[in-house]
Amino acid sequence: MSAFHYNTANLPDDLALLRGRVADLERAEAERRQAEAALRESRARLRTVISHTPIILFAIDREGIITLSEGKALDVLNLKPGEVVGRSVFEIYPDVPQVAESLRRALRGEAFSSQIELAGAAFETRLTPLRDEAGEVSGVIGVATDITDRLRAERDLRASEEKFRLLAENVPGIIYLCRNDARYTMRYLNDEVERVTGYSPREFLEDRISFADLFHPDDAPAVYRGVNEAVSRGEPFHLIYRIRCKDGHLIWVEEFGVGVYRGDELAFLEGYITDITQRVADQKALEESKADLEKRVVERTEHLRVVNDRALRMQEELAHVLRVATVGEMASGLAHELNQPLSAILNYIQGAKRRIDAGAILQAELLGVFDKVAAQAERAANILKTVRQYITKRPACGTCCDLNSVVRDSLELAETDIRENGVRLDLSLEPDLPESHCDHVQVEQVVLNLVRNGIQAMESVPPEERVLRIATRRHGEGAVELVIQDTGPGLTVEQSGRAFEPFHSTKEGGLGMGLSISRSIIEAHEGRIWVAPRAPQSPVPAFGGAEFHLTLPVKGGEQ
C-alpha cells in the first residue's frame, strides 16, 4: 500500500475505475456461473439424451475397469447408469470371450466396430482407444448400439425372402422378371427354367440365351404383339405359344404376365410360365378321340347306309328275280332267302334247348337269344312282305297287254327248254283278242311257269310224244282265256285239287311255290287260274296230260 500515493484530486476517477473493475469481475463471475450452469445443463441434457438413447456409452481404463457406463440401452442389460462403474469388464462378462478380445484389441490401439451378443440382445459396438499426451493408450471409449430389433427385422426379412425364394424355386413353373426389350432381358428367373427349357437361369441372366431365341418362329409375332398390347393398356397378358428347348424339341407353354410400373413408366415384366405340352397333348388326344368318335359315327352311319342299301338292293334283286325268272325260280330264290333266318332260328332254339337241358343257361342269356330269334323271325317276315308287296301292289299298273303277245314272249324265253326237250308246240292263238288289263311282265311269269311245268311234266314220256298245246280265246264278254295242255302223266283229281296250295309239289325237289304264286298274280289281276284233272282213261292219248286254264278280264270289260 505504501507504494500507493493517492492524489485525491484523482480519487473519483480511481473509484470509478475500481467500480468498473468490480463490475467487470461481477460480470465475469456471472458469466462463469452462467457458463457453468449452461455446462451443467448441457451435461444434464447430454445425460438425459444418452439415458434415453438406445445406446450404451462406456469408458474402460487400461486395466479393464469401467469408468463410465451410461445410456438407455443399459436397460436391456438390466443395469442402471453408472452401476458397473469401478468394476472390471473381465469380471462382469467372464462367459463372453468376445468382450475381453475386443477390449484387448482396442487397447492395442485399433478403433473398430463389431457385433456382440450380450444377455440375449445384440449390440453393434464401436470401440475407440484413448491416448494420453505421450500417445500411449490409456483406455477405451465405446458406444454400443442395441441392434436387436434391427437384426430381428433383418432376420425376419431374410426369412421371408427365403420363404418367397423357396416358393419361387419350387413352384412348378418359371417365374421371371425381365425388361420389356426385344430379348426380354432377364433380371430374375427361378431354377424351374432349367427343368423346362434345359437352359440354366445363369445362361438367361448373362444373356447367353433369351426367350426371344426360343420362340417358335410362327408364334413369336403373336407373343410380342400380345405383350405389347397388354402392357400398353396396363393389363395383364396371357399367352400360349411354343418354345424350342435346349435338346431341340418343341414344347407348349402358357404364360401369365404383367407389367411392373415405376410411376407411369414400364420398368419390367414379371410373370409365370408353365409347360403345358402334356395338357395340349391330352387335349389333342381328346380332340382326336372325339374326331375318332365322330369318324366312327360317320362310319357306323355309312355302315347302316350300306346295310340299308343292301336291303334295298336285295329288294331290287328280288324284284328283278320276280321279273326275269319264272315264279318257280323266284320261289327258289325266296326259299334261299328265307332259309337263312329260319336256319338261324333253329340253331338258336336248339342251342338254347341243349343249354336248358344241361341246366347251363342264365335267364338273361335266354332272353338275349329270344331277342335274336325274334329278330330273325322279323327278317323272314320282311322277306315275305317284300314279295307280297311286289305281287299285290302292282296288280294292274295301268299297262294293257295282249295275251297273245304275252304267250309269244313267254315261249321265246322258254325256247331253249323247248328245243332241248324236243317238245313240239301246238299253238292256236285267236287273232284280234281284246287287250286285257294286266301287267305284261307278271302275266308272262305265270305263262312261262306253266310252260316250263308242262315241259318238265313230259320228261317221263318219249320225246316224240311231247306236245305242248297252247290256245287263247275269248272267255265270255269280259275276259280272255289261255289254255295250256301237255302230254305228260297229268294230275289226278286229288292232285289237281291241291295244285295251287303252297308247298304242294308233285315234282322231285319242287318247292310247291310256283303255282301258288301264279295264282296270287292272276287273282291280283282279277283273273282266275285252274287245272282240269286228267280224264280217266282219256280217249285222246295225245292230250292225256295236265290242262291249265287262266282267264283275265279285258280292258273296259265287265268288272
Place this chain on the structure above:
Amino acid sequence: MSDGHPTVFVVDDDPAMRESICWLIESIGLKAKAFPSAAAFLGEYDPAAPGCLVLDIRMPNMSGMELHARLLEKKIPLPVLIITGHGDVPMAVRAMKNGAFEFLEKPFNDQALLERIQQAIELDARRRQSSQRHADVQRRRQTLTPRERQVLDLVVNGRLNKQIAVDLDLSEKTVETHRSNVMRKMGAATVVELVRMVLGNEGES
C-alpha cells in the same frame, strides 16, 4: 389261336347264321370261332390249330368251294363241313368229291350237325396224331445207316434173314446184327410192329 383245344371255325357271311351256329356248337361245350368271310379266315387261321371248319357254300367274293380248294392247295387237312342252301346240292356233291368231310342242307338237324362236327374233330385229331407218328418214324428212320435202311426195306418186304444175306451179299450173322440195330433204332419190339410202323405210316394220309 392254337391252345391245343379243338376249335370249330365257322365261316358264313350271314351274321345271324354264323352267330347261331356258334351258339349251337358252344351248347355242347365246344369252342367256336366265327369269321365273316373266307379271306378273314385265311388271314387268321393257324394250321397248327386243331378242329374243323364249318363253311357256308354261298358267299360273296370267295365262296365256300373256293376256300375249300384253297385249303387243299395249301395242304391244310382241316376237315370241312359244307353248309348248303336249297338248290346247292350239286355243288355240295362236288365238294364231297373234293374231299369235304360232310355237307348239310340248311336248315339242318342240330343232332346231325353236332355229331358230324365231333367226328370231324376226332378225325382231325387222328390225322394230327398220325402225322406226328409219321414224323417220329421218319425221324427214327433218319438215324439208320444206308445198309440198315436196305435191311429194313427187305424185312418189310417179308424177306428172311437168309434171303437178305444173299440179296445183299452179306453173311447171315451180319444181317442179324443190322436187323437188331434197326429194331432198336426204330423202337420196335417185334417185326410185326416194325412192319406196321413203316407200312401203317404209308397207308394213312
